[in-house]
Amino acid sequence: MSTRTIMQCVILALMPASIFGVYNFGWYALFLICITIATTVCSEWLYNKITHHKNTTGDYSAVLTGLLLALNLPPTLPWFEAVIGGLFAIFVVKMVFGGLGQNFMNPALGARCFLLISFAGDMTKFAFDGHTGATPLAIIKSGNGSVNLLSMFLGRIGGTIGETSTLCLLIGAVFLIAMKIIDWRIPLVYIATFSVFALLFGKHGFDLLFLAEEICGGGIILGAFFMATDYVTSPVTPMGRIVFGVVLGIFTGLFRFYGSNAEGVSYAIILSNLLVPLIERWTVPMAFGQVKEKKGGAQ
Structure with missing residues (x-):
């Protein structure tokens, strides 16, 4: 597959979540997208024009x-x-580091984290049905109130434009896996590791309902299938992808359960992106016919 075809497939896979986001939050969400x-x-286009690149x-x-950036934005964010x-x-x-294939972190998530730092108030203001309030994850973390798991799965909740409907995101994820656009290792190991972390250290004991709420709320599904699997910023080796998924799950658990924020997926993916060179160095299989060099010279 060409890069163009792969990108088009991922965009197509994001259409259910995008369409639902517009349905859920209104026409301003479409304008932001x-x-x-x-x-x-x-x-x-402008960068290439200025630098005389193709x-x-x-x-x-x-x-x-x-x-992806738009789907990670609150539906009330000022357009500028x-x-x-x-x-x-x-x-x-992306472009300062050489363009596609050279960026060391996911551009959409890098921008989201930049906006979280620069415009924290607007980036953490969520509205649903005309009312501004806490997201389900924030309610769970505070312990003040209850959430509806079915509404979280279907997406009739507050949150960013594209993260609310677990169902729509899973439809797109199944499409990507079936088309062999993404490898199952990263998202499934990521979610499995986070699940184990949540049950052991989530301060709710072995509560499967709590675990389901944590998975359906926030950006885990969107991040696991559509951003952690980015070709440029994820490992290329099968074992490296497994290690990458484990690191993602641990970081997300640490941020969610021991940090001040109820989310944590964006920062977990960015930090894991920075570790990819080390992960690949440790997990690249040895070429046939080569042996490890021992102390004192090659053996």
């Missing part, structure tokens, strides 16, 4: 970056902040 995608595409917008990677996020994703995280 469109303006963020327009920003990332125009930014990449136009790379035709590979659809900028479109995917814009869509979404534009700033798109500019940061392309100029700072």
Whole structure:
């Protein structure tokens, strides 16, 4: 498959969650999606024009970056902040390091974390049905109130535009796995590791309902299947992908249960991206016919 085809498949897989996000939050969510995608595409075209490089917008990677960033934004975010996020994703995280294939972290998540630091108030303001309130994860963490698991699975809750419907995200995930666009190791090991961490250290004991709420709430499904599996910022070796998934699950558990924030997926993926070179160094299989060099010289 070409890069263009892979990007188009991932965009197609995100359509159920995107359409539901617009249905769930209204037309302003669609406006944020469109303006963020327009920003990332125009930014990449402009960077290539200024630096006299070949136009790379035709590979659809900028479109995917814009869509993923938009799906990670609150549906009430001011539009100019979404534009700033798109500019940061392309100029700072992607193109400055050499473009697609050279970036050391996921551009969409890098931009989201930048926006969380720069506009913390707007990035943590969530509205649903015209009312602003805490997300289900925040309610669970505070212990003040109850949540509805079925609503969390279907997506009729507050949150970012694309993370609320576990059902829609799983439909897209099954499509990507069936088309062999992504490897099952990273997302499944990630979710399995987080599940074990949550049951052992989540301070709720062996509570499967609590675990289901933690998985259906927040960005674990979106992050596990659509961002942690990014070709550029994830390991290429099978064992490396397993180790990567374990690290992701541990980081997410630490941030969620021992940090001040109820989420943690974005920071977990970015930190794990930084560890990919070490993970690959430790897990690259030895070529046939070679042996490890022992102290004192080759054996």
